[in-house]
Amino acid sequence: MTNIVKAIVLFFITSLLIAACSNDELTPxxxxxxxxxxxxxxxxxxxxxxxxxxxxxxxxxxxxxxxxxxxxxxxxxxxxxxxxxxxxxxxxxxxxxxxxxxxxxxxxxxxxxxxxxxxxxxxxxLANKPGTLSAAGNTGYKFIFPSVNQYSKSGYNGTLDAILRKTNGQQIGRIENIKKDRFSTFLEFPFSLPPIVNVELVKHGTDESYVPGRKVSFLMVMQKNKSKLIVLEEKADANGAFSGVEGSINLTDYFSF
CATH class of the missing domain: 2.60.40 (Immunoglobulin-like)
Incomplete structure (x- = not known):
């Protein structure tokens, strides 16, 4: 009889322990x-x-x-x-x-x-808001460069600047401190025709290309009243050699800020 009582008590205690747990992880x-x-x-x-x-x-x-x-x-x-x-x-x-x-x-x-x-x-x-345009008719940009040195193997690991120029060569301004994992400073300027901007990438604070012996530049199309977050990408040719940089991805096309 004593053994039966002990067995019942043991079963009862075990049942309580199991019941005190829930879900697959048996969380108390x-x-x-x-x-x-x-x-x-x-x-x-x-x-x-x-x-x-x-x-x-x-x-x-x-x-x-x-x-x-x-x-x-x-x-x-x-x-x-x-x-x-x-x-x-x-x-x-x-x-x-x-x-x-x-x-x-x-x-x-x-x-x-x-x-x-x-x-x-x-x-x-979403923590990287587009820059705020101060006037109607302006356009603005911030840059980030996650794939820097992927193909160029430039050996330069510092921050970059982007010099923006009109098609006639007139300098519009400079976007500074472009990094692999952080957006640059914001540059805002009036929209103008033709809506084409030449962007040249250089070492921060200089006019020197970040790729030795090679000018790195690309064209962008301006849009009136648009503030953009541009992702720069290094590109390669069919042989895997560095062929240049593109700036065609705008994060404001994909996210609501």
């Missing part, structure tokens, strides 16, 4: 709970689709767990005690991890915003 219900939320705003310009996971569980939107172009969704979850949540962004085909984030109760509501394509990753896009 008596731990402090705090609501968490991650706002995801991203744009994928790569040929491979991206996947977003929270603690290993893929984000599914409209029955899809892989995304091309725009990705917008909110992750809502619960923190138990001092637990953390990990968001991983990866490529579907290659499984390459592009970026990962860890969130805790110290900041339970947070935002992840990014732009990605082959050889380009721009972090915290």
């Amino acid at each position: 219900l008596y731990e402090e709970q705090k609501a968490g939320k991650v706002v995801i705003r991203g744009y994928n310009g790569a040929q491979d689709s991206i996947q977003v996971s929270l603690n290993g569980k893929l984000l599914v939107v409209d029955k899809r767990n892989a995304f091309l172009k725009k990705t917008e969704n909110n992750y809502e979850f619960v923190f138990y005690g001092q637990s953390s949540k990990t968001v991983v962004i990866s490529l579907k085909k290659t499984k390459q991890i592009l970026h990962s984030y860890t969130f805790t109760t110290a900041k339970p509501v947070d935002t992840v915003s990014f732009y990605t394509k082959e050889n380009v990753w721009i972090e915290n896009v």
